[in-house]
Amino acid sequence: MSLDVRGGKRRAPGSASSLVSADVRAHNLGIVARYLAENGPSSRSQIAEGSGLTRGAVTVLASSLIEAAVVREAQPKYKAGKGRPIVPLELASDDVALLVLQLDADKATALLSSVAGDVLLRIAEPHGRPMGRPELILDVLAATLDRALEASREMGRRVAELTIVAFAPVGGDPVQVIADTDLGWGHVDVIGGLRARVQGFPEAVRLVGDVHVAAVAEQGFNPGIKDLCYVKSNSGIGGALIVDGKLVRGGFGLAGALGHLPVRPGGIVCECGQIGCLVTVAGPDAVLIAAGMGEELHRDGLTSALAEFSRRVLVGEPAATAVWDEARVWIARSLQLVAVTLDPQLIVLGGYWSLLSESIGQSFAEQRKGFFATGAGSAVRVVPGRLGDDAALLGALWQARDRYFSGPLEIKT
Ligand SMILES: [Zn+2]
Structure with a gap:
């Protein structure tokens, strides 16, 4: 099956009219950034036309995104006899990556991606499924994370967010795996276990259940x-x-x-x-x-x-x-x-x-x-x-990207 890793055919769930104003702004920031991710450098007018936002709204949103270094102005394009040049916008963030670390009953998988959706690295390490022994599995997960973080450093990219996907229900505060019958686990503090094992553990970390991110990703196709x-x-x-x-x-x-x-x-x-x-x-x-x-x-x-x-x-x-x-x-x-x-x-x-x-x-x-x-x-x-076994991995990546694109909201408030 060929997958569109960029998620270009999805629609973001929810409609602007049903959201409160802060959410509307985050939603609209996401629309502008996503448009650039999916269409490459584009003028403000092109974004307005393609996204359905007004030209004025795009200008304001673009300023916030430029300020937050998510977007930048590209080389101006001069058209003969047309006076002022067109200044296209493009995604900045060449020094940023998003990382998803997934644990299933077989293996640990790491997916490192640019915010534009280019896969920079994908690695998997089998853990041998030692039932009821979370420490052994955390060792394998930590080694996989280490390799991905090292690769990101070598590419000159900072990991803006790490999402850890567990094939199990998660909950509590701090969030943990609640139970994993495939691995014989009860409560396991995956984030704490990895933080203790991995140097340079990213600050922005989430732990999510695979089915939640997968379901939202699949909903996006419907x-x-x-x-x-x-x-x-x-x-x-x-x-x-x-x-x-x-x-x-x-x-x-x-x-x-x-x-x-x-x-x-x-x-x-x-x-x-x-x-x-x-x-x-x-x-x-x-x-x-x-x-x-x-x-x-x-x-x-x-x-x-x-x-x-x-x-x-x-x-x-x-x-x-x-x-x-x-x-x-x-x-x-x-x-x-x-x-x-x-x-x-x-x-x-x-x-x-x-x-x-x-x-x-x-x-x-x-x-x-x-x-x-x-x-x-x-x-x-x-x-x-539509996404088969990659539903959770890609769903987690797309959601991380949407959060990153909406990031300037947090800077502003
Ligand atoms: Zn049962």
Whole structure:
């Protein structure tokens, strides 16, 4: 799949009219900076025309962005016989980078990007999945972060923001991983653990749950959709809920943890303590082992083994197909529960489920058939995510970029 790392086809969620004034300004600063990131050097008039902002608004916003060194004036362009030259604006920030550090059940990944969206470095280090031993995994995460920071220094770029993406729910103050059943973790202070290990640890740091940034990124590809359920499987099964345009976090930060919907009465005990969770009957480890792919899982890691499993299902390999036909019934059942609870417009499937979304959609439609025969109940669509396994990584990067572009607001207030 070819990905637009710059996120050019997305639309920023929310509309200016629904936002309060400070947010409007941040939103509009973002529009100007994003326009330059996506279109290259442009005149104020071109930005106004392309963005829908007035020429006057663009001039004011551009001044703030120039003052904050996010944008600068490029070489003037003289046109024969036209009097005053046109002075295009361009993104400054050649000395700045954004860094995303991601931890999944297989590996640590670092993605270093310019604010314009050029990937400067992408590295990944397997951690061997030592269950219940966060210190060992933090060592690998710290080494990966070290390499990325060193690379950024060598390029003469300062890391404006580090976003750490955990494939697990996060919450609390200071923010921590709450529980990670794929790694056998309870509460783990990832930021504190890395700060203690890494010299030159960036000042601006965030820790986010993968499904939250992934869901917002996928929503950006579906303008007009305000009620969306994102469900993914790669490391375990996770989900995130967007209701009336807002991400639902829940009272304990655990909203949307759909892998732990207890769907099978009398099933096996899950890592979370409940019985018969979706992840125990349709989670990555469960399906790979049932399909006789334990060796691939052990040797190649989850991501690679799941890609191979998907391939086998798509070509109709009997063992994988039999396992999948059973698993997708449980997945569809879980989606039914979510659909009845939240009435979403759209269910987006991420991770390897995006490759198998058609068969999941079929099971869902069959099982939900007849729900409120008026037709309203069957309108929810099940679609594959656009970003696959990179949804969280790119979502985190785009959100960091949007924050950076809106940065002058913080300077002003
Ligand atoms: Zn569970």
